[in-house]
Amino acid sequence: MIELVPPEDKHRDSLVKLLNNVNVERWLLQIPSPYTYEDADSWLKRCKENSEDEIDFAYVIENEGIHVGGIGLHKKFEHSAEVGYWIGEEYWGKGFATAALYKILHIGFNELNYSESMLTYLKEIQVQKKYF
Numbered sequence: 647m648i649e650l651v652p653p654e655d656k657h658r659d660s661l662v663k664l665l666n667n668v669n670v671e672r673w674l675l676q677i678p679s680p681y682t683y684e685d686a687d688s689w690l691k692r693c694k695e696n697s698e699d700e701i702d703f704a705y706v707i708e709n710e711g712i713h714v715g716g717i718g719l720h721k722k723f724e725h726s727a728e729v730g731y732w733i734g735e736e737y738w739g740k741g742f743a744t745a746a747l748y749k750i751l752h753i754g755f756n757e758l759n760y761s762e763s764m765l766t767y768l769k770e771i772q773v774q775k776k777y778f
Contacts, residue, residue, distance in 0.1 A: 648745045650705035650717060650753070653693045657706050660713035661686040664734035674732055703753070707733070707746045717746045719754050727760050 665671060665681035678685050696702035704718040715733035722728050729750060733743050754760040 647710070648714070648742055648749070649708050650746060650749050651708055653690055653704055653706050653716075655690060657713050658683065658686045658690065660734075661689070661716075664713065664715070665732075667735050669735050670732060703727075703758070705746075705750065707731075707742055709737070709740075709742060714742050715746065717750050719750060719758070719760075725760050727754055727758070729754075 662681055662683055662685075665674075665677055665685075668679075671677045671679050671681070693702075693704045696704065700721070702718060702720050704716065706713055707715040707717055713734075714737040715731065717729070717731035719727040719729060729747065731743055731746060731750075
C-alpha cells in the first residue's frame, strides 16, 4: 500500500536514481538532466521552506517504505491547485500513480479545502485533461 510522506534527506539517493532516467525526465518540465545530488539537495531544501508558505505541498510516494515517485500540489488560486506527479520507470504499471492521485486529491479537498484541482499533461501522453 502506498503512502505519501514528506520529502526527507533519506530520499536523496533514490531521487537521484529514479530521476536520472530519460524515460522519466521526458515527461517532467522542470527536471535538470542529468539529475545530480546537488539537485536533490536543492529540491529537498525548497520542500522544507515551501511547506511553511502553504503554496506548495510536496510528497514522496512510498510503497512499503520504498520510494517509487513524487507528487504534489501547487496552489494556483484561493481554492484551487495544480497536481503534478512522477513515478520511477521500474514502478510503472503498478497503479502507484492512480493511488497517489486519490490520496493527494483527498488531502487537497478535505484537508486544504480546495474546491478545484487541475491536472495537465504533455501531448505525448494519451490522456485527457481533467478537472477533479
